[in-house]
Amino acid sequence: MNIKLNLVTLIILISGSACLSQTKMTLIEKEATLEIRVEKVGAWDDKDVYKYTLDNGNMQVELTNYGGIISRIITPDKDGKLENVVLALETVPDYFTKNGPYLGAAVGRYANRIGKASFTLDGETFSITKNNGENTLHGGAKGFGVKVWNAETVSEKDAIGVKMIYESVDGEEGFPGNLTTTLWMALTTNNELKLRFESTTDKKTVVNLTNHSYFNLSGITGDVRDHELQIFADAITPAGAGQIPTGEIKAVAGTRFDFQTPKNLGAQLDALGEGFDHNYVTKRDNSDELKKIAIVKHSGSGRVMEVYSTAPGVQLYTANHVRNFAGADGKTYQPHWALCLEPEAWPDSPNKPNFPSTSLAPGEKYVHKIVYMFGVEVK
Template sequence: MNLKLKIVLLAILISGTACQSQTKSTVIQEEVSLTIKGEKVDTWEGQDVLHYTLDNGAMQVEMTNYGGIISRIITPDKEGKLENVVLALENISDYFTKNGPYLGAAVGRYANRIGTASFTLDGETFAITKNNGENTLHGGSKGFGVKVWTPEVYKTDNSVGVKMTYFSKDGEEGFPGNLETTLWMELTSSNELKLRFESTTDKKTVVSLTNHSYFNLSGITGDIRDHELQIFADAITPGGPGQIPTGEIKLIAGTPFDFQTPKNLGAQLDALGEGFDHNYVTKRENSSELKKIAIVKHPESGRVMEVYSTAPGVQLYTANHVRNFAGADGKTYQPHYAFCLEPEAWPDSPNKKNFPSASLSPGEKYVHEIVYSFGVEK
C-alpha cells in the first residue's frame, strides 16, 4: 500500500530528554493516516521514559526510549483481525527488571557473543564484561538494551518515527572509545518497520547493533511450529563450547539448518532435535547492500513478514530458553513460542580474522539498516 500521504504528527510535550511538542493537522487521504503519539510513563536512573505509538491506519508499532525497545507490533491477519505479533511485557516499567530475554531491545555494543570476554585491536587487548559464562553476550551486563536513549519524534512524506541517541563512554562494559549512536525507528505507509543504526567513535573499537524482537505471526496463540521460514543463506558459522564460533563457514544444503527453500519450522525443529540459535551467513563480506534475508509466513492467519538487512549475518533463535515466562495480555510464554531473526555481524568476529570485520575507527561511520515488511496472503 504505497500511498503518498500527508502526515498528522501528535507529540506530547515532555520535560527532560523528550523532544518539544508539535501538533500539525492537514487534510488526510481517506485510505490511511500516519500518526505518532508519545507520553511519559516512568523514570529510570533519573531520566524520563516515554512510550510511543506509531500508527499508519492499518497497523501499529509501540516502542520506548528505554532500551530502544519495540514493545508491540499490531498487524492484521487475512480477515483484518488486529493482533500483537511480538512477545511483550504488560507495561513499559516491567522492562526495567523483567527483560532477561531482551524482548524487543536494541542490543549492543556488540550483539551476540564475544569469546573469552576479550579481543585485541592493534596489539592492545581489551577485557570486557563476562555475562554469559566466560563470554560476553549482547554487550555485557548493562548493554544498550537497558539504557535510556534521548528521543525525538520526526516525520517524512510517508512515515512517522522516533530518532533516539545514546552516548556510550569510553570503557563502558570494557569497550574502548566514546561511541555515539543514533537509532531511527519508523513506520511507513506501506507497512514497513524501518530501523537504521549509525555510530561513530573517537578510538578504534568494535560494534554490532541489532534489534532483538521475538516474533510470532499467529498473534501468539501458540508456538511457532506452524510457521514457514525461508532464509537466503547457504551456510552457518557453527559454534563450539559456549556457542562461540569455531571459525568454520559450513555449508548447510540438505541439513536441518537448510532454509534456502521455505520449510515448516516444526519439521526442522524435529529434524534438528533441539532449538535453533545459529548465525546464518547472508553475506561473505561487509557491504552497504540492503538485502532480503528472510521470509516468514503463518499459513493460518495469512500473515507474512519479510526481513531485509545490510549486515553480513542473521541469528536465528527459537526462544529455546523462554519457559513459564509471564508476558503481556495474560499469556505465559514457553520454549519455541517465538523466533528471533537478529541481523548483525557474525558472532565473535573481533577474534576471528577470517570473519568480516566488526571494527570501527575514528573518521568512519558504522551503518546498519533493517526492514521488517508486513503483509498478508489470503
Template sequence: MIPKKPFIVFFLASLAICTSLAQTKSTIIQEASALSIKAEKVGVWEGKDVFKYTLENGNMQVELTNFGGIISRIYAPDKNGKRENIVLALENVPDYFTKNGPYLGAAIGRYANRIGGASVELDGETFHITKNNGANTLHGGAKGFGVKVWKPEIYKREDAVGVKMTYLSVDGEEGFPGNLLTTLWMELTADNELKLLFESTTDKMTVVNLTNHSYFNLNGITGDVRDHEVQIFADAITPGGPGQIPTGEIKSIAGTPFDFQTPKNLGVQLDALGEGFDHNYVTKRENSSELKKIAIVKHPASGRVLQVFSTAPGLQFYTANHVRNFAGADGKTYQPHWALCMEPQAWPDSPNKPTFPSTSLAPGEKHVHEIVYKFDTEF
C-alpha cells in the same frame, strides 16, 4: 535511507478546507492523516524520562520506547483484518526496567551476540569486556544498550512516522574502548514497513555490532511457532563450539535441518534438528551497504507474512529455546518455541576471527546498519 527532512503537513491541512479539492487530492490527504505518532511519559529510570510511543499507519500499530530502544508491541492484521500483537511483550514499559531477561524487543549493543573469552584485541592492546555468559560476553555485557535510556526525538514525513534516538556509550563502558555515539531511527511507513537504522561514530578504535531482538509470533501469540513457514536466504552457517563461540568454519547447510533456502515448516525442521535453533546464518560473505532480503516468515492459518531485509552479513535465527514459564503480557505464559527471532547482525565473535567480516570501527568512520521488517498478508 531513513534520515530525511520531516514532512511539512500544514499546506495539506489548508487544502482540506477547500471545497474545490479534486478527489485525488482528498485521497492523498486521507493517506497522510492515517500516519500518526503519540508520545506518553510512562516512567523515570536512572533520572531520565521514559516514554512510550505509539505509531499508527491506518493498518498497523507499533509501540516503541526510548528505554532500551525497545519495540514493545506490533499489532498487525490477519487475512480477515483482525489486528493482534505479534511480538512477545511485557505488560507495560516500566516492567522492562527489571524484568527483561530475554531482551524482548531490545536494541542490542555495543556488540550483539557473543564475544569469546570476553576480550578483544585492537591495535595491539587487549580490552577485557564484561563477562555475562560464562567466560564470554553476550549482547554487550551486563548492561548493554537494551537497558539504557536513549534521548528521543519524534519526527514525521509524508511516508512515515518515527522516533530518532541517540545514546552515548562512554569510553570503558562494559570494557569497550572509545566514546561511541549511536543514533537509532525507528519508523513505521505507509507501506507496513518497520524500519530501523543504526549509525555510530567513535573517537577511538572499537568494535560495533548492533541489532534488534524482537520475538515474532505471527499467530497472535496463541501458542508455539511450529506451524510457521520459514525461508532464509543463506547457504551456510558459522557453527559454534563450546559456549556457542564460532569455530571459525563457514559450513554448508545444504540438505541438513539448518537448510531453509526453500520454505520449510519450522516444526518439521525442529524435529529433524532435535533441538532449537540459535545459529548465525551467512547472508553475505563480506560487508557491504546492500540492503538485501534475507528471510521470509509466513503463518498460513492467519495469512500474516514477515519479510526481513538487512545490510549486515549475518542473521541470528533463534527459536526462543530458553524462554520457559515466562510471565508475558495479557496474562500469557511464554514457553520454548513460542516465538522466533530474526536478528540481522555481524557474525558472532568477529573481533577474534580475522577471516570473518570486520566489526572494527575507527575514528572518522561511520558504522551503518539498516534493518527492514515488512509486514503483509496472503489469502
C-alpha cells in the same frame, strides 16, 4: 502529544520476491493516517521514559526510549483482525527489571557473543564484561537494551517515527572509545518498520548492533511450529563450546539447517532435535546492500513478514530458554513460542580474522539498516 499526517497512498499488503516465495500480491487503495502518540510512562536512572505509538491507519508499532525497545507490533490478519505479533511485557516500566530475554531490545555495543570476553585491536587487548559464562553476550551486563536513550519524534512524507541517541562512554562494559549511536525507527505507509543504526567513535573499537524482537505471527496463540520460514543464506558459522563460532563457514544445503527454500519450522525443529540458535551467512563481506534475508509466514492468520538487512548475517533463535515467562495479556511464554531473526555481524568476529570485520575507527561511520515488512498472503 499527537502528530498526524494525512495522505492517500497504495498500501502494499505483500511485497516483492514472488518468484522466490511464491507469494501472490495485492494492492489496496486506502487512506493512510500517519500518527504518533507520545506518553510519559515513568523514569529510570533519573531520565524520563516515554512510550511512542506509531500508527499508519493499518497497523501500529509501540516502542520506547528505554532500551530502544519495540514493545508491540500490531498487525491485521487475513480477516482484518488486529493482534500483537511480538512477545511483550504488559507495560513499559515492566521492562526496567523483568526483561531478561532482551524482548524487543536494541542490543550492543556488540550483539551476540564475544569469546572469552576479550579481543585485541592494534596489539592492545581489551577485557570486557563476562555475562554468559566465560563470554560476553549482547554487550555485557548493562548493554544498550537497558539504557535510556535521548529521543525525539520525526516525520517524513510517507513515514513517521522516533530518533534516539545514546552516548556510550569509553570503558563502558570494557569497550574502548566514546561511541555515539543514533537509532531511527520509523513506520511507513507501506507497512514497513524501518530501523537504522549509525555509530561514530573517537577511538578504535568494535560495534555490532541489532534489534532483538521475538516474532509470532499467529498473534501469540501458542508456539511457532506452524510457521513457515525461508532464510536466504547458503551457510552457517558452526559454534562450539559456549556458542562461540569455530571459525568455519559450513554450507547448509541438504542439512537440518537448510532454509534456502521455505520449510515448516516444526519439522526442522524435530529434525534438529533442539532449538535453533545459529548465525546464518547472508553475505560473505560487509556491504551497504539492503538485502532480503528472510520470509516468515503463518498460514492460519495469513500474516507474512519479510526481513531485509545490510548486515552479513542473521541469528535465528527459537526462544529455546524462554520458559514459564509471564508476558503481556496474561500469557505465559514457553520455549519455541517465538522466533528471533537478529540481523547482525557474525558472532565473535573480533577474534576471527577470516570473518567480516566489526572494527570502527575514528572518522568512520558504522551503519546498519533493517526493514521488517508486514502483510497478508493472498492465495
